[in-house]
Every structure is written in C-alpha cells, then in structure tokens.
Amino acid sequence: MKPHATNTLLEVRDLEVSFQGIKTITALSGISFSIGESETLALVGETGCGKSVVAHAIMRLLPPESGVKGTVEFGGKSLLELREKEMAEIRGKEIGIIFQNPSLALNPVYSIGHQLAEPLRVNRKEKKEKALSMVVGALKNMGFANAAEYTRYYPSWCSGGMNQRFLIAASTMLDPVLLIADEPGKGLDRKCISELEAELKKLKVEKKTALLLISHDLGFVQRLADRVAVMYAGEIIELAESSSFFERPLHPYSKGLLNSLPEKGFIPIPGFSPPLGNPPSGCKFHPRCPLREKSCTENHPELKEIGERAVRCFLYP
Numbered sequence: 001m002k003p004h005a006t007n008t009l010l011e012v013r014d015l016e017v018s019f020q021g022i023k024t025i026t027a028l029s030g031i032s033f034s035i036g037e038s039e040t041l042a043l044v045g046e047t048g049c050g051k052s053v054v055a056h057a058i059m060r061l062l063p064p065e066s067g068v069k070g071t072v073e074f075g076g077k078s079l080l081e082l083r084e085k086e087m088a089e090i091r092g093k094e095i096g097i098i099f100q101n102p103s104l105a106l107n108p109v110y111s112i113g114h115q116l117a118e119p120l121r122v123n124r125k126e127k128k129e130k131a132l133s134m135v136v137g138a139l140k141n142m143g144f145a146n147a148a149e150y151t152r153y154y155p156s157w158c159s160g161g162m163n164q165r166f167l168i169a170a171s172t173m174l175d176p177v178l179l180i181a182d183e184p185g186k187g188l189d190r191k192c193i194s195e196l197e198a199e200l201k202k203l204k205v206e207k208k209t210a211l212l213l214i215s216h217d218l219g220f221v222q223r224l225a226d227r228v229a230v231m232y233a234g235e236i237i238e239l240a241e242s243s244s245f246f247e248r249p250l251h252p253y254s255k256g257l258l259n260s261l262p263e264k265g266f267i268p269i270p271g272f273s274p275p276l277g278n279p280p281s282g283c284k285f286h287p288r289c290p291l292r293e294k295s296c297t298e299n300h301p302e303l304k305e306i307g308e309r310a311v312r313c314f315l316y317p
C-alpha cells in the first residue's frame, strides 16, 4: 500500500492556510493527502497543530480573510474554485461534516427535529412529515429509544454528548460520500463512543462512506482508520497504513505520541509545540527531538515516500 489512496475521492495538494492578524501566521503548509472511496483516513496530532483548519479549508468554512492556497479535488471538482452556490450544494449533501463544537452547530431557538429535518427538506425536497419521520429513524439508529420525543427537545435541554449524537445522525442522513468528523467522540461517555464507532463502521461497510476522522483518541483511530496522517505544527510529518503505523511509527514525534499513551507508560513528549507565528528554523520538531543533529536545526525536511509510507525526517533519506 502506497501513502496515496487508490480510487481517489478527495485529493488535497499543497494546501497552505494563513491568518492575518497583527502578524500573518501560517497555520498549514504543504498539506497533501488523498482519501479513497470508502476509506477512513485519520488526522492526529497535538492540540493546535491545524487539524480543524484542514477540515474547514476543505469545506471552505474558514473566515473570508484567511489566505488559502493549493488544490482540493473532490469527485472531479476543484473545491477551492467553485462558486459559493455550488460549494453549498456539496456541503451536507456530498460531504458531511461533524463539527468539533456541537453547541455552535445547533441553533438554540429551533427544536432538534426541526433542525435535523431542514437539510432533508432543502436538499432532498422531502415533505415536512416525511423528513421528520426520517429524523426519528436516524435517531433510533443512533440508539435513542424514545427518538420521537427527542425531536421536540431544544438543544439547551440536552447534554453536550446528546447534541453531538444528534449532529452525527444529521450528518449521515443525506448519505454523503465523504464524512469529515472532527473529534466526533468528544463529550461522549464510553458507551456512546462504542455506539459511535459501530455507527461509523456501519457507514463504511453498508454505505461505502469515506471518512476523514480527526481525533485525539488514538485507540478510536486504531480501531477505525485505514491510514493515519500525523500532523505537527501545521505539517504532515508521517502518513502510513494504520496497522504499520501503530506497530512501528517512524518519525520521532509519532514515536513520542504513541509512547504518551497510558498503555505505553504515559511518557509525555517533553516541551511544547512551537507558536505558529514564530516556528523554529529547520525541522519544526527539532527543539523537542531526542535524535536531532545540527543539520536538523538548519534545514527543513520534505515529506518523503519511504516504501509504503511517507515521513518528514532526515533520519529517513
């Protein structure tokens, strides 16, 4: 297996995102990856490394003043070049997204049923009653026994975890070919996480949905992902098939990430991620890397293909 997907559905090439402030900061640079039909690619990395910015850039949901370069091809369309109307049709219908912060994605003044039925009415032109019964069906699928009652609830009556599950149900109802799930397990208890896991597996097997899974939970990633892309300070530093990644990570940061898992002894990576506005010279990981050499502080490594994976580190020439 190559670091690229076969039957490519989504291809991101050289994505770069910058934000204007007092100073311009580069949040992402040289991000390239692909996702194949019905494939699950996980994006992992410490907080602030740019995972959500990748998701928002693909969906064109970044603030208008942000600078976005590169290409995002999806089903033969160049997403960054589409008119907003065309992009709006792709959002939700062909690419579903589960946002990291469920409370921001739900409108507090409408009932759950009303909000979840809306995309079915707009995109599928379903009648109100049919759309509502589809919502009830989707909530039942998610394990809500009294689903019909929940459609009358408002977001503020429900816990963050419940709202997250409502949004997951909503994002899958239109049968998107690609689902972007940004920390879908956040706020869910262990039982809900295993239900969510089963739901995502079902989507893959039964509906052939491809998934871009963003998660801090490496156990969840290991159980769901076909391939894993590790991000550090706005760059991909390793991309590999999931089984070989968890068996033998190559990049020193990936090794540190896996060693920080409780089952591996909870050894944290010393130091902190660099500030985006002031990254270190050379390899961005060098201040924290136990294997750095002088050249690592001066030269910036490229992401290179090594057999079936890609690694950004001079240890792998």
Ligand SMILES: Nc1ncnc2c1ncn2[C@@H]1O[C@H](COP(=O)(O)OP(=O)(O)OP(=O)(O)O)[C@@H](O)[C@H]1O
Residues within 6 Å of the ligand: 019, 027, 045, 046, 047, 048, 049, 050, 051, 052, 053, 054, 063, 100, 276
């Ligand atoms: N609209 C914005 N304007 C300015 N900076 C932003 C904006 N959105 C994100 N950033 C910055 O980009 C960087 C990457 O943020 P991002 O939210 O993608 O991180 P993340 O990897 O998703 O982290 P977490 O795991 O905590 O969700 C952060 O430093 C963040 O402050």
Ligand code: SF4
Residues within 6 Å of the ligand: 251, 252, 253, 283, 284, 285, 286, 289, 290, 291, 292, 293, 296, 301, 312, 313, 314, 315
């Ligand atoms: S390039 Fe050098 S500093 Fe960077 S991860 Fe590799 S060994 Fe460490």
Ligand SMILES: [Mg+2]
Residues within 6 Å of the ligand: 051, 052, 053, 100, 182
């Ligand atoms: Mg995030």
